[in-house]
Amino acid sequence: MTDHDDAVIKTDALIIGAGPVGLFAVFELGLLDIKSHLIDILPKIGGQCAELYPEKPIYDIPGFPVVTGQQLVNNLLQQIEPFHPEFHLGEMVVSVARHESEQGIVFHVETDGGKRFEAKTVLVAAGGGSFQPKKPPIPEIDRYENTSVFYAVRQMESLRDHHVLIVGGGDSALDWALNLQSVAARVTLMHRRDEFRAAPHSVAKMRELVAEGKMDLLFGQVTGLEGAGGQLTAAQCKGMDQATFTVPCDRMLPFFGLTMKLGPIAEWGLNLHENLIPVDTEKFETSTPGIFAIGDINTYPGKLKLILSGFHEAALAAQKAHRYIYPDKRLLFQYTTSSTSLQKKLGVNG
């Protein structure tokens, strides 16, 4: 494929990370006529607020005496609606490269799902890094990863006619057990206890299939793996009563929730300091001109990992981004309260 392929998504600004700071960046950029696309590896919008504490109250968002993580995300989505941001969820950005073309500098960005973008500026709002599946500390598990052990299912077909051991008791474990039951040769669900935090209807459905003899349910935890050359043949397990047993299987899917890992950011040629991206405090630009870093992922003297600091950073980064995208336009400082042009952009000027 060439750089001019139709499949390349072109945008003014590409925001990596749809946490609160990435979301507010859409607003600040939008006021300056800069259109944004956002990419997040999570299947949902909102970063830490949505993934780690949707129901918990936040008390230090200016103007909101109290707001929950999810409410804040919902409010931000409402606030940025006038700018029609486009979201690409469930995709991890794997590469960011700077190119000089006749039209000036552009950034080529690719995701693990194969999506390709061309952006005039990139804002890294990656927080604590990508939310990625937790990997159980089972000895030698890495020898089986991506051949027999998978932490996500990209294509159900790849598991057809396999003996699949699914480990976990949450929604991911239950959903995949139910989905794969008709595809795999046999599905075995293993959980540490006879209680499931997954949605009650999935649990009921699973118990029904088990009662009908269509899948197996075992209680215990995996302690070791058997096989050779990356090909799994069985899992060694320990029951609730500490008794050991083995489960024959050639595929294993562990679902133990997510953890934040820096991920591929380290490979984008940006200066890093202790897994954070150093920026200046005037433009919040990284060591690569045209790439900004805002929110929890950046560092500078006095940095506070607070949402409100990220909002401020987004506003200032947007000013500099404007100079890259509209080099010939002068930027006027305006208030949303009184500027008719800003109000028109927000769709509030009748």
Next chain:
Amino acid sequence: MAFNMDKSEANGGANAFNYAESTMTDVTFIDHSGESRKVPATSGMTLMEVAIKHQVPGIDAECGGACACATCHVYVEPEWMEAVGQPASMEEDMLDFAFDVRPNSRLSCQIKISDALDGLRVHTPVRQS
């Protein structure tokens, strides 16, 4: 992850616990290699906060104590289990996301330090995530 640590340090003034009115106790964390670290704790803090404050390795606490990550998993020494008590149902659910869960497993962010826990000993797992 270190971000909780950075934050609590940076916010030290605003969020600081009122140490003067609370009594001090000692708790000991033993890592998977057997190395033990005895650190002072203050009644009212959670065991996770004690670990982060003293930079005890082996506790990640990614969610900062929201009972939403299971990366603050500890094993309570058997003789302390009664004093520490049983996990509530929300914590028991979250333990599903921890590894090698045993009958003495707890999430340290859900254990409140009190005088009754002076001398508490807990073990940290090989890895939290």
